[in-house]
Amino acid sequence: MSGLAAAATRVTSVAAVVVVVGLVPWLAGRDPALSVLRARAGEQEPTEEALAAVRRELGLDAHPAALFGDWFAGVLRGDAGRSWVSGDAVLPSVLSALGVSTTLMAAALAVALPTAAALFARTLVRGARGVPHRGSGAAAAVLAAVPEFLLAAVLLVVGAVWLDWLPPYGWQAPRHAVLPALALGIPAGAVLGRLVDDALLPVFEERWVVLWRSWGCAPPVIARAALRRALPPVLPQLGLVAVGLTGGAVAVEAVFAVPGLGRTALGAAEAQDLPLLQASVLALVLLGTAGGVVTAVARRRALGPALRAAALPAPPPVVTAGGRGHRVVVAASAAVLALVVGCGLLGEPLRLDTAARLAAPSWAHPLGTDALGRDVLARVGHGALATLGAAVLVCLCSYAVALVLGFLPGVARAAAETANAVPPVIAGLLVAAAAGPGAEGAWLAVGLVSWPALAAHAAALVEENRAAAHVAAQRALGAPAVWTLTRHVLPAVAGPVARHAVLRLPGVALALASLGFLGLGAAPPTPEWGLLLGESLPYVERAPWAALAPAAALVVLAVFAVSSAALVGRRAW
Template identity: 65%
Template sequence: MRTESLRVLASRCGALALITAVVGLLPWLSGRDPALSVLRALSAEQEPTREALDAVRRQLGLDAGPVTMLARWVSGLVRGDLGRSWINGAEVLPSVLSGLGVSLTLMSAALVVVLVVSAALCLPTLLRGARGDAAATTGGAGAALAALPEFLLAAVLLVTLSVWLGWFPPYGWDGPLHLVLPALALGIPGGAVLGTLLNDALPAVFQEPWVAVWKSWGCNRSVLVRGVLQRALPPLLPQAGLAVVGLTGGAVAVEAVFAVPGIGRAALGAARAQDVPMLQGSVLALLLLGLLAGAVVGVVRRRMLGPALRDAALSLPPHSRWVPNRLHVAIPLGAAVLMAVVIGWGLLRDPLRIDAVARLASPTWAHPLGTDGLGRDVLARVAHGAPATIGVAAAVCACSYVVALAIGFLPNVARGLAEASNAVPPVIAGILVAAVLGPGTFGASLAVALVSWPALAAHAAALVEQTRAATYVKAHRALGASPSRIELRHVLPAVAGPVARNAVLRLPGIALALASLGFLGLGAQPPAPEWGLMLAESLPYIERAPLAALSPAVMLLLVAVVAMSLSALASARAHDPRRRQPVDRPTSSGAGR
């Protein structure tokens, strides 16, 4: 276990070093002249002559070359000096620390929300288990909340609790009330993930023999519940750690929605302005936050296990099998039909036609969902945005699957890459790629693919190792079958199917990640009818035309509902005992055929 922890630490430190080097080389990787960007930021009217650009390069040290400049930055980092902003000349470190303090406050409040939401989801199962009923609830509410991206939930909370009800201020960072909505948007999905995982594991723990022994000794419910939680939590903490690490990526979108002056918003602004020193410090701070969160979760897990179990593999017994009913099939079917109706109706309309007279119009027969700030039909833009969101996600998913399947035959490489990718949320990858390639659909797709395929590769690598160790594969090898024939005829077919199902289940998450990058201005650019971009364009006038923002949000919610339901149905089908096949299955083909 210690060797595994050291390997994980080494891979994540390597990812941090690689990302830091990439950020340091951004001025040369982008292919654009950083001196020209800085000159335009400092003085838009000044003519970009050769003398002026050379003066900017000398002032910023750009004439020394990329390697020398990167070495200077790393040397300054060791001394606690992050340099000065290229835009306003202010020191980077104080700005980073100020934004980091705001983000830490927001994440601390979000962690409180995580604990409250997870406790609320698990409380019914805990009470029923303590009374002797170990049956679990379906967990549909938790799974639905877990499927919501932070930026989408932030927009919904902004419309409902701030615009419509007026309970909380919509923007800014001035007092405790400004903390409520960002903390809810950031904490509810993470709490739903932890609560759903724990709620699924509790029934199996309540059925273990030691629970009956404790009850026979007369232990009260509080003692029994504490013991069950101490048994159920440690195996789930690695997955919970990933959810906590994901808070760093979600903080970027949430801070952008609510205009919170945190480190995520600072990184996004620095990427747009090509302020490389500020971008370096902000991204480094975000990655350190993620690594620190993962380390804290690891320490808590080891503390809960105790000295006797720290080096032992602790896992939960098999979960109880969930049997879907008609409602579980009707909900995704209804959501899919509603999406098909909206898309089919809206495809007959022009998404780019501007009607200045009908700006921010309410829903009418001519415009069933109203119009946006330029007078464009919202229904048409929502319908034509489906290919830009779901279609691009399907292409990214297919490319990730092909790459993961190829890399999966190198188990050690695939596992290390997957561990390193866990430290890089899609939003941070999108910021870096946008700084190199510029914002656009291709850059957003590449950013999501960079953090999507390593997890699939790790899954493929685990299946490759399992299949290679199977008895029937060893028998073919002993009978003289060539390694290439074994890999192509036996290992590849055993790996391709499960990894393909995993990739399909990740398709909605990829679509939501692309929408989040579009919402932040890192993906598709105007006037493209992309759902995330539409949501971002509608936020400034959300009070006058809430449907313009709610329509793409509802479509993303429907995608999440369909994805959650299909994932649950696929899981139930895969765990059906009637369909389960032995691992060491016989084969009818001989080794020499």
């Protein structure tokens, strides 16, 4: 049943996304003909005659449900429509971009898998020999927390501009795939490496490992068996990593000017070319879903015939002692953030000094100036308020939604699975297509995909507390259901979910920064960190410090977040 439930959930998720994508032209509540007219000729006066001609040409005068049916039938026939801007068929462009994206994904996996193996290799070798080991540590956690768009910007500055080892832009030769593959593959490999590393630690505590050692089995034999035992519970996460590669590729392709599916979707969203955006987003979602199917098949084969019918439980968590390195990292990153933000708040983020455009760091401007002569330190400091303030608002809304849906566990799980199928960048593209780019649209996009994990956590806690003995006793004594839920169940759920929401705050901030970096978030001159990074990239060869300053702030935030989460996780256990 678990396999059927997973398949049903996957089909439901894809169907929901297909419906949303198909109705994109009407979700904004404005005339699609007006979007077509502006996409083709922004200067033309939108008279009623011009709009009527566009409606007749594209058949937009029909009901949205009928148009959705026509669009979906065309997709099934292999006809995704024609571009509103160029008038060319959409499908050839999408297929060409899909080939580039799949090639980039393969290159990223070629980086991710060795990275993951390098991170869990020490645990595997030492565990097979019976030597105690604490796991991959803070280094893997930091690599896993760095966003793809941020690593792409750093690699562009260092590898292409400073060292001139590899080309910074384009897709003409295999050398052009190296930097984008590293930007996508290193964080993905760190995530997989941490997952396998965490799964291996409890495996080596199981009784069969002790028994095999007493029989004199060689460490390589024990290592192979332990790896096979640890991998099946982890393999489903590989599908989520594949979804992350498709979502993260949007920003990476934009940084390196790779003509892939993500960059095609981004350009279509900016130009309001909705047929091209529809096909691109649908291809991205199907690509991520295909990754989930492949990993499900791999897990089935890894289990083997004997365990295929039964659910193999994940190994119990093992809490390791220590944490001194995490405490040092938390203290250092918090001090750096406080220093930068405190000093930046003393400056003027919008003050222009055209005589000091792209000035190098100095006593007057410790982090230099941007292309308009604005102080980078002041903009980074004030950008912390814009970035983290929006993240707090999104987390509060997600927390409220999670508490409401947590009391409907079935609905919460189904909705969470559907929302998890869409990365924040893809949600941002859809919201931008419907409502246009802007800060509110970015908040909505990230909020739409931020609540699922909180809702699933709340649903699990609600079910657990409803089954508790004291709650059952209250019901037996005739206590009203509302009184029991508000006095006993809700307090037991609200606290843990609130702590979970706090741990997700930096991740939400990074997601908002990624949308700002792509131009789908706050508009200039707002000093938002992602927007600052995006504005400084065109001048990276002349003033790399302008790009590195917001990038460094995001890195420090990610390091602080993941190290704090590790410490909180230890204390929770």
